[in-house]
Amino acid sequence: MDLKLSLSKSKYLRALRRSKQRRLLGKFVAEGKKICLEFIRDFPEQIEWIFLSPDFIETHNSQLQLVKDKLIPISNLELKEHSSLDSPPEILMIMDIPPALDLEALGPTPKVLYLDQIQDPGNAGTLLRTAAWFGLDAVVLGKGTVDPWNPKVVQASMGSVSRIPLLDQNLSELQLAIPDIPLVGLDMEGKSIWENPPPDSAILVLGNEGQGISEDLRKNLEFISIPRGPSSNVESLNASVAGAIAMSIWTK
Known part of the structure; x- marks a missing residue:
């Protein structure tokens, strides 16, 4: 299994580090097991891509079935590179920014x-x-x-x-x-x-x-x-x- 992130998706994740790009693209990044599993359970339609380790897929397979077509396995090293957290997560995802309040x-x-x-x-x-x-x-x-x-x-x-x-x-x-x-x-x-x-x-x-x-x-x-x-x-x-x-x- 190729666990290296494609150049285009790597650039995509890097772009979303900037507020201006998040607003322009209408996307944001969520990181970490608890928050990502909550988003998968409650807002699967807002998820574009999920980047996660093979171990995470294995241990949370049943919870990921609803979004299995959005999963992109990558290495822990790649997760660390694209994470903003002090302790790199096993999962991060790109999501749609919800419509602004009317x-x-x-x-x-x-x-x-x-x-x-x-x-x-x-x-x-x-x-x-x-x-x-x-x-x-x-x-x-x-x-x-x-x-x-x-x-x-x-x-x-x-x-x-x-x-x-x-x-x-x-x-x-x-x-x-x-x-x-x-x-x-x-x-x-x-x-x-x-x-x-x-x-x-x-x-x-x-x-x-x-x-x-x-x-x-x-x-x-x-x-x-x-x-x-x-x-x-x-x-x-x-x-x-x-x-x-x-x-x-x-x-x-």
Whole structure:
């Protein structure tokens, strides 16, 4: 069995390392056993090609039957060369980027998470996963936020990039599409979220890990905060942790 990847597919995988090419081609790469098997089970129609080791085929043969015509066995060395993970996986795949969210499909009273300049892939992916867990209607990616199809975001989201509607949009455009919806920002100077949770339908804005919410967005927002414990001297919460707490309270 020839386990060397063809030059054309090698170039294809390399191209998908760049955000511009992912958007142009409408494709992204998923890596690792757990996330790939979930995609095979739940979204087989979105998969274009699956690159995997012969050992993986042997040990997961029954789970791969649905997509057997998309399998391309390659060596572990080739998998390592094309992986973005610290520990090379036994499987990676090229998938279709789902269609962007149609704002009209949201209806008049949605729960929307807005990410303002969230640049860390781990935080962004975790927030997408958490938003999907709590059943939010959409996540909107504001200017400066990391590409959700970045392999590290896909990995951190554990497949939630395909489970929750996503949209690139600035906040003013979003307001025009959903008029009169409350805009709530999570900020350390806001009112306590325990007494002032976001309205049932709202846009919840989370800001940059270091700088918080952008100055040009702040004038339109009502602010809430997650109070420290009475004996705490911790300066701040991680963005994904703060977002998870806020979403838990918002959706209870």
